[in-house]
Amino acid sequence: MPYVKMSYCKKCRKRVGEDEDVCPNCNTSLIGNRTDKAPIEKKDIVLYDKSLEELKKFSKKDIKSFKKNSFTSKFPIIACVILHFLTFGIFTIIYFGLKHDKLPKIEKDDPGALNAILLFLIPVFNIYWAFVFWLRLADRINFQYKLRNEKEAVSKNVIIFTLILLIISPFHLIIGTIAMISFIVMIWNIQNSSNKLVDMN
Numbered sequence: 001m002p003y004v005k006m007s008y009c010k011k012c013r014k015r016v017g018e019d020e021d022v023c024p025n026c027n028t029s030l031i032g033n034r035t036d037k038a039p040i041e042k043k044d045i046v047l048y049d050k051s052l053e054e055l056k057k058f059s060k061k062d063i064k065s066f067k068k069n070s071f072t073s074k075f076p077i078i079a080c081v082i083l084h085f086l087t088f089g090i091f092t093i094i095y096f097g098l099k100h101d102k103l104p105k106i107e108k109d110d111p112g113a114l115n116a117i118l119l120f121l122i123p124v125f126n127i128y129w130a131f132v133f134w135l136r137l138a139d140r141i142n143f144q145y146k147l148r149n150e151k152e153a154v155s156k157n158v159i160i161f162t163l164i165l166l167i168i169s170p171f172h173l174i175i176g177t178i179a180m181i182s183f184i185v186m187i188w189n190i191q192n193s194s195n196k197l198v199d200m201n
């Protein structure tokens with residue numbers, strides 16, 4: 001069997017034959033518009049873990065849609081911290097939950113704001129949900145940074161550390177205090193990264 005080189009139309013990314021001059025799918029001339037890079041399927045890939053190099057394989061249109069976010073106004077970090085304590089955490093869940101709606105839905109299971117907030121109302125499940133809520137928010141914000149060639153801004157380690165401490169804190173005063181400080185660091189980190197993203201847009 002002869003060796004057939006894989007070839008794709010650069011414009012529509014459909015597979016094309018070696019002897020074709022015009023793409024049968026989108027009618028673009030294939031002269032200078034051929035690529036051997038296979039298109040990446042968006043589904044079933046955890047895009048948040050991909051390097052910028054790998055992400056560059058996507059079309060400009062895809063990258064543009066990945067970069068779309070509605071972080072348009074800043075909010076003081078200190079106000080977030082004060083409102084967190086004044087509202088016993090309700091402000092935090094709603095305000096940071098709404099951030100999920102401001103970010104592009106890249107993965108199928110990226111939650112919308114309403115789901116993100118309401119799932120906190122389910123007892124026991126909400127312990128698991130807290131991890132998904134915060135870690136995914138970190139992934140989604142960090143992804144925006146990565147697409148802009150910036151270092152990841154939100155620390156997932158701080159989130160994991162904080163949440164584990166919060167789970168065990170009701171039984172221990174000192175751990176409870178550390179958990180509270182750690183939580184402030186976590187909110188600080190995320191709000192600071194959100195505010196910086198406003199400048200990058």
Ligand SMILES: [Zn+2]
Nearest residue numbers: 009012023026
């Ligand atoms: Zn084409």
